[in-house]
Amino acid sequence: MSSFPRSSLTALAVVFALTASACADDGAESGARSDASESTVTQETASETAEGAPSRDAGAEPAPEPAPGEDIIAASAPGDWRTVDPARLLVIETGRGPIYVETAPEFAPNHVDRMEELARMDWFRMKVWHRVIDGFMAQGGGALSDPTAAPDLPPLEAEFTIMRGPEMEITEVQQRRVNPRRGSAEAMAGFWMGMPAGTQPIAQAAIRADGQVESWLLHCPGTAAMARTADPNSARAQFYIVRDDARHLDTQYTPWGYTRAGLDIVQALPVGSLSDDPYFEPDYIRNIVPATELDAGQRLTIEVMDTTSDTFQAYLDAVALANNGELPDICDIEVPVRIQDPTE
Numbered sequence: 001m002s003s004f005p006r007s008s009l010t011a012l013a014v015v016f017a018l019t020a021s022a023c024a025d026d027g028a029e030s031g032a033r034s035d036a037s038e039s040t041v042t043q044e045t046a047s048e049t050a051e052g053a054p055s056r057d058a059g060a061e062p063a064p065e066p067a068p069g070e071d072i073i074a075a076s077a078p079g080d081w082r083t084v085d086p087a088r089l090l091v092i093e094t095g096r097g098p099i100y101v102e103t104a105p106e107f108a109p110n111h112v113d114r115m116e117e118l119a120r121m122d123w124f125r126m127k128v129w130h131r132v133i134d135g136f137m138a139q140g141g142g143a144l145s146d147p148t149a150a151p152d153l154p155p156l157e158a159e160f161t162i163m164r165g166p167e168m169e170i171t172e173v174q175q176r177r178v179n180p181r182r183g184s185a186e187a188m189a190g191f192w193m194g195m196p197a198g199t200q201p202i203a204q205a206a207i208r209a210d211g212q213v214e215s216w217l218l219h220c221p222g223t224a225a226m227a228r229t230a231d232p233n234s235a236r237a238q239f240y241i242v243r244d245d246a247r248h249l250d251t252q253y254t255p256w257g258y259t260r261a262g263l264d265i266v267q268a269l270p271v272g273s274l275s276d277d278p279y280f281e282p283d284y285i286r287n288i289v290p291a292t293e294l295d296a297g298q299r300l301t302i303e304v305m306d307t308t309s310d311t312f313q314a315y316l317d318a319v320a321l322a323n324n325g326e327l328p329d330i331c332d333i334e335v336p337v338r339i340q341d342p343t344e
Contacts, residue, residue, distance in 0.1 A: 068322035069315040073305070073336050080311040081303040081338065082193070084260060089291035089302070090119060092140075092262070094283060099241075099262030100291070100300060101224045104195060104255065106168065107217050108159040111226050111235065111256040118237055119288045123151050128282040130274040137246055138269050139227055140285050141238035147274040150236045158232040159254045163212040168192070170199050170215060171307045173316065174327055181248045189218065189330040191307035194337075195258040196220040196330050198250060219246040220331035222259035222266075241266045245331070260302045261339055301340040 084102050092099040105112040118124060127149070130142030143149040164170075169192070176189035178198060187198050192215075200213035217223065223242045226235035232252075241259060243266060259266065272280035291299055305312050315336065320327045327333060 069318035084302040086291040093286040096265045101257040103257040108256040124288040127285045135244040137240040139240040156235045161216040194304040194335045217255035219249045224257040225255040303338040305336040
């Protein structure tokens with residue numbers, strides 16, 4: 001059995017490119033060289049907004065405003081929640097605590113199989129978060145002595161999108177650009193099992209001969225995906241977790257899961273790149289293990305609100321009401337998550 005220290009866990013709600021052969025380019029560093037490694041990704045230049053600290057009165061501070069939909073969450077019934085199957089959870093063990101990622105084999109079966117195979121091989125033991133970019137993502141799987149490390153396994157074919165029928169329900173929420181760097185085409189954005197997803201409207205299935213529409217997982221904060229080179233079919237082992245806006249990667253890289261707990265740990269990782277800074281001191285990945293290998297007394301129980309339920313629709317209405325009648329971008333909508341830690 002595996003054991004690890006625990007730190008505070010953040011339950012996600014809506015919750016590279018350097019690997020074994022080419023490094024991801026930071027869009028904010030246009031013209032910078034590309035290093036040899038397993039993945040190539042371009043980052044949008046992100047503008048950062050600093051919020052001023054609230055003014056304080058000499059007296060007692062007022063009680064915080066309840067979060068939108070808090071009353072709906074509190075009044076929800078047991079049937080409004082889905083308990084995440086431990087067989088669908090990979091646990092990234094770090095010195096800061098565990099990161100729980102729910103896998104999505106329906107969207108990326110081969111990539112999920114590969115991550116589970118690597119976990120069984122202990123491939124990630126004492127690898128590092130070798131490339132972490134503010135406002136973008138954290139990439140892991142390189143070795144401290146060799147950021148381009150990769151196992152002796154064949155590359156994977158891309159699984160950027162899937163075809164689905166009405167039986168695989170995505171709760172369509174809003175229209176959204178498919179990829180802001182690849183034209184003006186729009187599709188629907190919504191949630192599948194609490195994961196942010198894009199899709200052609202399911203109504204189009206009725207007029208298609210195969211009764212299916214194209215769908216994909218979105219690169220929202222917490223999305224776990226595979227790094228690759230400029231060759232779409234080159235992913236091997238290195239992966240990344242989105243820290244901020246990475247929508248320009250949608251339908252161009254393969255997401256294989258979504259962070260359910262521990263995104264605060266990902267956000268706290270030291271920023272830098274082993275390939276660019278010889279003095280960078282990255283955090284270690286102690287290992288990645290299937291949650292089923294953890295004793296029940298160690299393992300978190302994670303519940304996600306059923307995003308096909310009437311309760312979730314009422315929750316969305318409350319979020320929109322608090323946002324001047326409009327829902328925020330899909331990546332800014334927090335899907336309620338409940339976590340039970342048996343050690344507390």
